[in-house]
Amino acid sequence: MNPLPLVAVAGNPNAGKSALFNALTGARQKVGNYPGVTVERHVGRATLPDGAPVEFVDLPGAYGLDPSSPDEAVTRDVLLGKQKGERLPQALLIVVDASNLDNHLRFALQLIDLGLPTVIALNMIDLAKRDGLELDSRKLEEELGVPVVETVAVRKRGMDEIMSRLNELLLQPRKIRAGDGPSHDLLTLQRRAREIAMGAIVRETPVRRITHRLDGVLLHPVAGPIILAAVMFLMFQAVFSWSKIPADALGAATLDLGNVIGQALPLGAIRSLIVDGVFAGVGAVIVFLPQILILFGFILVLESTGYMVRAAFIMDRLMSHAGLSGRAFIPLLSSFACAVPGIMATRTIDDPKDRLTTILVAPLMTCSARLPVYTLIIAAFIPAITVGPGIGLQGLILFGLYISGIVSALLAAIVLSKTAVKGGGGAFMMELPKYQLPRLNDVMIGLWQRAMIFLKRAGTIILGTTIILWALASFPQAGPGEKQSDVSIAGHIADGIHAVVAPIGFNKDISMALLPAMAAREVAVAAIGTVYSLDATSDQGVQSLEQRLAGRWSLATALAFLAWFVFAPQCISTIAVTRRETNGWKWPLFMVSYLFVLAYIAAGATYWTAVAFGLG
Amino acid sequence: MTGPMIPLDQLKLGTRARIAAIDWAVLGESEANRLKQFGFDEGVSIEPLHLGPFGKDPLAVKVGRMTVAIRKAQAKAVKVTTEAA
Numbered sequence: 001m002n003p004l005p006l007v008a009v010a011g012n013p014n015a016g017k018s019a020l021f022n023a024l025t026g027a028r029q030k031v032g033n034y035p036g037v038t039v040e041r042h043v044g045r046a047t048l049p050d051g052a053p054v055e056f057v058d059l060p061g062a063y064g065l066d067p068s069s070p071d072e073a074v075t076r077d078v079l080l081g082k083q084k085g086e087r088l089p090q091a092l093l094i095v096v097d098a099s100n101l102d103n104h105l106r107f108a109l110q111l112i113d114l115g116l117p118t119v120i121a122l123n124m125i126d127l128a129k130r131d132g133l134e135l136d137s138r139k140l141e142e143e144l145g146v147p148v149v150e151t152v153a154v155r156k157r158g159m160d161e162i163m164s165r166l167n168e169l170l171l172q173p174r175k176i177r178a179g180d181g182p183s184h185d186l187l188t189l190q191r192r193a194r195e196i197a198m199g200a201i202v203r204e205t206p207v208r209r210i211t212h213r214l215d216g217v218l219l220h221p222v223a224g225p226i227i228l229a230a231v232m233f234l235m236f237q238a239v240f241s242w243s244k245i246p247a248d249a250l251g252a253a254t255l256d257l258g259n260v261i262g263q264a265l266p267l268g269a270i271r272s273l274i275v276d277g278v279f280a281g282v283g284a285v286i287v288f289l290p291q292i293l294i295l296f297g298f299i300l301v302l303e304s305t306g307y308m309v310r311a312a313f314i315m316d317r318l319m320s321h322a323g324l325s326g327r328a329f330i331p332l333l334s335s336f337a338c339a340v341p342g343i344m345a346t347r348t349i350d351d352p353k354d355r356l357t358t359i360l361v362a363p364l365m366t367c368s369a370r371l372p373v374y375t376l377i378i379a380a381f382i383p384a385i386t387v388g389p390g391i392g393l394q395g396l397i398l399f400g401l402y403i404s405g406i407v408s409a410l411l412a413a414i415v416l417s418k419t420a421v422k423g424g425g426g427a428f429m430m431e432l433p434k435y436q437l438p439r440l441n442d443v444m445i446g447l448w449q450r451a452m453i454f455l456k457r458a459g460t461i462i463l464g465t466t467i468i469l470w471a472l473a474s475f476p477q478a479g480p481g482e483k484q485s486d487v488s489i490a491g492h493i494a495d496g497i498h499a500v501v502a503p504i505g506f507n508k509d510i511s512m513a514l515l516p517a518m519a520a521r522e523v524a525v526a527a528i529g530t531v532y533s534l535d536a537t538s539d540q541g542v543q544s545l546e547q548r549l550a551g552r553w554s555l556a557t558a559l560a561f562l563a564w565f566v567f568a569p570q571c572i573s574t575i576a577v578t579r580r581e582t583n584g585w586k587w588p589l590f591m592v593s594y595l596f597v598l599a600y601i602a603a604g605a606t607y608w609t610a611v612a613f614g615l616g
Numbered sequence: 617m618t619g620p621m622i623p624l625d626q627l628k629l630g631t632r633a634r635i636a637a638i639d640w641a642v643l644g645e646s647e648a649n650r651l652k653q654f655g656f657d658e659g660v661s662i663e664p665l666h667l668g669p670f671g672k673d674p675l676a677v678k679v680g681r682m683t684v685a686i687r688k689a690q691a692k693a694v695k696v697t698t699e700a701a
Contacts, residue, residue: 187652219666316668316673317670429685
């Protein structure tokens with residue numbers, strides 16, 4: 001069977017390309033990765049007016065065919081038919097922002113030169129009118145020699161015409177050839193683009209643009225940073241407080257389901273696997289879904305409104321002191337949810353050295369997977385007292401752990417940019433796009449995709465490790481008078497690890513949790529839970545995990561465990577994504593080693609300080 | 617009549633000017649490439665709009681119809697002239 005005809009959607013960043021792609025394909029999209037690189041591949045299907053199906057691929061936004069980032073390289077390679085995992089498109093849909101024609105036409109000219117059948121979407125035509133710009137799209141069509149369609153993607157205006165123009169082009173029998181890449185000098189193309197743009201402008205009434213007025217406030221030297229701090233504060237409040245109700249409900253539902261299924265099964269290994277292994281382990285992770293969705297919701301909204309680059313602008317100078325660029329602000333912020341999307345978000349950093357430094361410190365930002373570990377230990381060992389008006393000690397400790405992560409990340413970045421990753425920095429160049437209202441539809445599609453990625457992870461890596469751990473901890477079965485955690489295979493492995501971590505105050509329970517925590521940090525909690533529930537005798541059964549911990553660990557050990565997790569040698573997914581992003585094992589190994597050393601030193605220092613104060 | 621040529625980072629905020637010359641040689645290859653892609657070119661209108669709040673860096677400038685952020689280090693390479701009265 002012949003594959004469907006493929007139409008590539010290309011254009012500058014901020015041309016409204018993804019909104020147009022969403023408007024054309026709706027929810028019929030798939031997100032994957034191009035082989036060998038972690039650039040996301042978005043494809044979606046639609047139906048042409050003649051009833052034939054067609055496939056669209058949303059290429060990463062680019063300023064030209066001479067790439068300065070992995071994303072832009074993919075865009076070029078797909079269009080030249082050189083990208084692995086993608087066939088040469090049969091037609092091209094170029095998206096240009098109507099109010100930024102002089103710039104976007106340059107890339108459009110480059111793309112038209114490729115010789116593929118092409119349609120141009122003159123997008124956001126309504127915003128151009130609002131800004132007092134009147135354009136003649138017929139004139140533009142004559143100059144460019146390809147069909148030009150006026151569109152407002154977010155209102156789905158012009159979509160039918162795009163589809164019928166594409167239909168005409170795809171029906172014409174035409175030999176498709178791969179182009180040879182950029183042929184003209186950039187400045188020559190730019191000048192031609194400006195001439196064509198000038199020719200297409202019918203009238204221009206200068207108006208004070210909304211974006212300009214908003215920037216006057218949001219980039220104000222005093223108000224700007226205050227507003228940014230307020231937005232960040234609101235975001236973290238939301239992540240922690242709004243998620244409580246849905247998270248609790250999810251947790252309870254998983255537990256109930258596990259119990260119901262458990263009761264239907266005969267007592268024994270299978271029941272233990274389902275209840276202690278699968279539901280206890282995966283359930284502990286699923287409860288993070290609300291938090292992750294709220295965080296990504298904020299990030300998607302901030303990004304689609306255009307505020308995210310303003311945040312980078314405000315933070316650039318401070319980040320530059322740590323040898324990073326303002327662009328690192330977004331990936332590092334995302335790393336509070338999870339280092340994996342954070343590290344993937346570093347693709348927007350042009351400078352390879354800046355990018356590497358950002359990748360290496362991203363795991364130090366407290367990801368949401370560490371939260372259950374922190375929450376459990378704090379609840380078990382730190383009294384719920386207040387130390388000032390409205391300031392609880394437990395919350396203060398949690399805040400301190402987050403701050404330690406941020407400070408260590410900045411210090412590590414300073415050291416790395418002067419040693420291992422020397423020679424980067426100096427550049428921060430980004431477009432400040434027009435402010436736009438976020439589109440609910442586009443945000444929902446983004447959230448849906450994030451949720452799927454997270455659930456897939458919970459269903460594969462986390463489920464797998466939980467089952468393996470359950471097996472290692474359950475066999476061989478303990479005889480009378482023996483403790484399950486002593487005789488099991490996991491117990492013996494833990495003995496080996498214990499020899500290494502005993503000097504920093506870690507007991508055998510922790511040693512057993514450290515190994516599965518490599519798969520995903522949140523598994524540490526599930527692991528301790530599994531070990532204790534397998535060990536429990538009937539009269540201990542009613543005790544909560546917190547009560548059991550408080551009885552078995554010293555405060556010094558608990559604090560050392562917290563300190564360890566600030567640096568927490570990262571999970572397998574982080575190592576895997578770092579390997580992909582840096583194209584080799586050198587940097588992930590370096591990252592694991594330096595984080596291990598830091599974690600060991602921090603835990604040891606915490607333990608012995610606490611012991612010196614009599615908390616051992 | 618045009619005024620004297622000054623580096624972009626010394627142009628007062630809100631002053632409209634034209635790019636007179638760009639010292640491509642002092643910029644790195646990727647920096648130069650990006651500036652070209654942003655539409656920096658001789659004769660293009662330019663207006664500095666905002667400064668970063670910490671240390672007055674980076675600089676947001678309107679170049680042509682686009683607003684971009686660059687650091688002072690790069691802005692120094694762009695020489696502009698104001699239209700003198």
